[in-house]
Amino acid sequence: MATIALILLVLAVLMFAVLAAALGRAGRSSIATAAKVASLIAMGLAGLGSLLVAVTALAGGQLDVTVPVRLPIHLAEGVTFQNGPSATFVNGVLDQATVQASSLSLTTRAVLALAALLGGATLIGVAWTTWRLAGSMGDSDPFRLGSRALRSTGLIVLIGGTAASIASDIGSFLASRELFEVTAWAATSTGSAPDSLTAFGWPEPAGLQVTLPFWPVGAAVVLLLLAAVFRYGALLQADAEGMV
Numbered sequence: 001m002a003t004i005a006l007i008l009l010v011l012a013v014l015m016f017a018v019l020a021a022a023l024g025r026a027g028r029s030s031i032a033t034a035a036k037v038a039s040l041i042a043m044g045l046a047g048l049g050s051l052l053v054a055v056t057a058l059a060g061g062q063l064d065v066t067v068p069v070r071l072p073i074h075l076a077e078g079v080t081f082q083n084g085p086s087a088t089f090v091n092g093v094l095d096q097a098t099v100q101a102s103s104l105s106l107t108t109r110a111v112l113a114l115a116a117l118l119g120g121a122t123l124i125g126v127a128w129t130t131w132r133l134a135g136s137m138g139d140s141d142p143f144r145l146g147s148r149a150l151r152s153t154g155l156i157v158l159i160g161g162t163a164a165s166i167a168s169d170i171g172s173f174l175a176s177r178e179l180f181e182v183t184a185w186a187a188t189s190t191g192s193a194p195d196s197l198t199a200f201g202w203p204e205p206a207g208l209q210v211t212l213p214f215w216p217v218g219a220a221v222v223l224l225l226l227a228a229v230f231r232y233g234a235l236l237q238a239d240a241e242g243m244v
């Protein structure tokens with residue numbers, strides 16, 4: 001959500017640039033200053049937030065983490081509903097759990113910290129482009145700089161956002177194995193022993209599920225399209241200057 005907010009900030013700067021052109025030099029100056037300040041604040045918050053998350057992950061204390069699990073939904077034997085659900089449950093499993101974990105291995109904590117740092121770097125890259133675009137409002141050729149900045153940000157969002165998501169998936173998978181994997185167990189039961197602890201409500205760690213998120217690709221496409229528009233504007237401006 002924070003990345004989307006920063007991308008919207010970039011788009012807002014582009015619209016402000018058009019508005020500033022109509023307002024004149026004073027309008028451009030004030031809008032550029034406000035956009036620069038907002039970009040610096042966004043970079044500071046993104047950097048500080050990701051650093052705090054990374055330090056917390058590496059500190060060795062309790063850590064809030066969402067992990068993939070597998071726990072078939074079933075009702076314990078002997079339990080019946082007296083005022084049950086209004087719909088019929090057919091089949092399904094719980095596939096993730098948000099827990100407070102401690103004693104995670106250094107490797108798992110390092111991967112989770114890396115995911116936080118990659119996400120923060122991506123946000124900083126988007127805010128940095130906004131700062132550059134705001135600074136270009138007073139230039140004689142803002143389109144050329146804007147085109148380069150938007151292309152760079154598109155690549156930053158695509159690579160950084162995807163890498164952060166993959167690192168987060170790997171870290172969550174490692175945490176799930178350390179939290180829920182049990183290789184030997186014993187239970188007191190009057191019937192036959194179940195094959196899995198899920199029968200007693202203990203979840204199994206799910207397999208590695210690396211998902212390629214859509215938002216980095218979508219955001220990169222939007223930014224690259226804007227870069228093409230800026231490039232076209234630069235060509236038109238060059239043609240207009242050549243005709244004068």
